[in-house]
Amino acid sequence: MDGDWDEVARIPFPPPGIRALPTPVTCLAFDISQELLWTGNEYGRVTSFYGAKLQQYTSFKAHTSHDGGVLQILFNDKGVIALGARGVHMRNRRGAPLWSIRHDDMKELRCMSFTSKGTSEILVAGEQEKMLVIDTVKGEVTKHVSTDHKYKIMRRSSRNICAATPGGSVHIIDSINFQVVKMWNAHTAAINDMDAQHDFIVTCGYSLRQQGNYMPDPFVNVFDLKNMVSMSPIPFPAGAAYVRMHPRMSTTSIVMSQIGQMHVVDLMNPNTSNVRQANSLSYFSMIEIAPSGEAVALADGDCSIHLWGSPSKIHFTEFGRPVETADAPPTVPRIDFDAWETPLSSIGMPYYREVLLSAWPGNMVTEIGLPPVKIDPQVLATLQEREWGFYGKNTRPLRRNQVEDIRSNESPQSTLKHPKFLSEKARELAKSPAGTPAPEEIFPDLPLVIHDSKLESHKIEVPELYQYIEIKYSKFGIDDFDFGYFNKSQYSGLQNHIVNAYANPLLQIMHYTPLIRNIALQHAATACVDEMCLLCELGFLFDMLDKAEGEACQASNFTKTLSYHPDSGQLGLREEEPHGAPLTLVLQQLARFLLRQMSQNYSTMVFKNIQSFGTDSQSPAAFEEVIPPLLRNPRISTNFALAISNFGTEHRHLWATPGWLPEEIGIIVDNGNFFCYEGEDLKLHLQRGIHNITVYSLTGLTANIDGGKQQQSHLVAMANVAHSAPATPNKSQWYLFNDFHVKAIPTKEALTFNTSWKTPSVIIYQVKSANNRLDSSWKQNLDARLLYLDLLPARGDKTYQTLSRDHEPAGSNTVVAIDTEFVKIAQPEVEMHSDGNTKIIRPTVHALARTSIVRGSGMDEGVPFIDDYILINEKVVDYLTSYSGITPEDLDKTVAAERGHNLVPLKIAYKKIWILLNLGCKFLGHGLKQDFRVINIYVPRAQVIDTSDLFFIKERLRKLSLQFLAHTILKEDIQLHTHDSIEDARTALRLYRKYQEYAEAGILETMLQEIYAKGLASNFKPPVRTAAGIPVRTDTPPVSDGAGAKAGMGTGTAPSTPSRKSGPSALALTPISTPLRESSSG
């Protein structure tokens, strides 16, 4: 104890609870390896304090409060051993439990000591008849040692264990076999404190004085362990209460009285002592000295802990380890949420691999009842109590037992938002100030590009992009539906409201496979007049898709031909004859059928190398194993491959593997052996160039979208339009063709499947060298003979005069006036709601019944050169005679022959128009959109002259009827009794001439205003005439009469003083389709 020793810290001992009174320290101990002072309290709690400032470090309960205070603390490398009266407990220094022992033989434990085995074993003893040996590594009682003696203090000396008995003796115990080696009577009454170090035992104790009081002995007893003799006591007049041997100076001890007098004494020279005084308002209860000898801790009755030492160099251990402290909490980066550019995703979501519980599939979500409506407290207050419950007046606007529908405001919502009808948009546009686009045009609802971040195909349920879209019909029919809303691309979609529309996706991917497209178009340009020729129909369709450049088309002529093809019924390809097979299988069947048709029937064509294949591979592990059976036919060099597979459930997981479907494959056929490569392997083979390898590109695929119970299952197509572009682009351009919903999608999206709803159906690969080789030579080689061929050369009474190939060849600037008539082959399907509203599910289906085309210029301007009546395969449900002029007899073979009608199959009539179209003729007529739709042809705007557009002021919204225009401009009354397509075509032609006249004279605008003004005055109807004196028109006069031509030019004798039927014709004012006429007439 150096001269500068002083009290360096004093802290209150932490009370056992927040508001509890402080309790005294029950034991004190300096750690042997860290700068920690350990304490115990009366309730079994162990608390440690760090360093010279005694900062609290750990605190834990070593045993329950019932077991009383902590009696002694020992240390080893692993941690802290705490002794209670009935148990021993060990924890590491950070407070984590290592072991805890409670034993039946632990009753009144008082003390413990390490044994000969160092710190790996302790001996515990107390005022009980058994001592226990504990393995501190395992935390187990290993031995019971019976003893006749009870011990209250134990200290380990170099060789022995020194134990003080309650009676004032000290027993020297062998630390191996725990036998008492020596007994030494130290004090007459009791030992208060004892320490052993090196070769000495020092004790303080009490004696019984004459008045019956116990007094502290005024000396410290010393025992020499080396010689096993007691030495002369060291006097301490103040009364020695506590004593410690200095840990590093073998003969020095510190003795202290209860009131704080401290003497540092050399046992060998007791007369020289170093004295200090510790101050407390109370008595001192404990002293402990640090292993370094540089600090002393005291506890007093005021529940304080005092720390003494040299302020400049106080430390507890000599070569201690640093104290472990808690890791500093990670600093959270500051996020400025007011800043606009801060992404909300800065707050991370926990990573997860499995589907979150919150993402329940729809079929697992069931509706539960809503909580009952709250009863008005006023009603409750007025209820009267009876034995069986309460009763009161019914104040609701419902009957007594009627249940209120509290869900009524939750109307079922369609998953996909539908755009407004075109007529609605036009009306809104007219209402808004001039030049303001309709709101929808300002904010397009459907973004063109889908972000790559999260694939739609990975979603759990069918996302909007892949859902089936139903066409909605207003009273204006299908033309009022805004298809443009669903397709902003230049690639046309196909409408899905017709029978056999399931074929749409297959037709699309075939269209985007140049080999098939070229072959079909080349064939369609030949003289083929086979009614059932599907290749011709494909050609017509592909031409239409090309010309439409993004406008929605329909494959109605193709699907119609398919329906009547002799083989389609047997193969189950007709949607109208359902046989239970899933659509995906039907589509695969159709793909096989089409390819077979092409290769069998048209083998003289350029195209002869088509093979259709099916996969039957049992367990393909890789894509290469699926494809070979498709192509394994070395005799034929295959231009393209078509993969059709059931893609059964057992292979589903393979398709779900990302990147499983390659965009390119290479095939080597070597000695009849067949090899297929993709990816890096393919690259390698191409570099080596040893084998003759054929590379195929994926042009498109169809996928089955299984919407589960909620949505209709259907098929979609994904096509890489890059392969059919005029030039080779650098990258893939995948588009989704979900009927008329067309959108650019990332390659990954196209090639990713989803086992639960998106599975492949038909896949097309085409030989890579054919990519971007679109052959348009068919336009130059178009076989136009049909146009100049008169099928009724002998009849003199026919209504047309076929074009002469030599004198009037049709060409790119030939104007022809056209009008068609059609009949109804299916009634609209209408859903009636209980509220009186109706909804059209499928609109009326029309079939082309007559096409009339008249010359638009030349000597014979106005003379028809085509007047075809069409043989209709379907059952006609309504001839619409009052509008079409068509009677059942007109379409009857026998009667038609008598009347001189040119009754032909649809194919013939269609092909003539198609030839005119591709020769570049301009089609003139009134309201042609509807005609073209029924014909199923797309005529580019540059080739259309529509008088309903020429005589139209956009702001007025109203389009003018042919009848009204004829009356107002030509002073002619037409369509009085019935419609006649030749007359209508001619009328349109004459209106066009008037239009040119007005335009040349520069009075067009004035005339238009005048026409509308007249219309407003007459409600856009020609004046009503009396029914008297009207000759009933029977038929179009034959050309040979000469009257036709003259009548055609507006001076003829045909209907001159006509009457008009009330009703239908007056309504033909708008761009309306037939449904309106019908609905208003019926």
Ligand SMILES: [Zn+2]
């Ligand atoms: Zn054909």
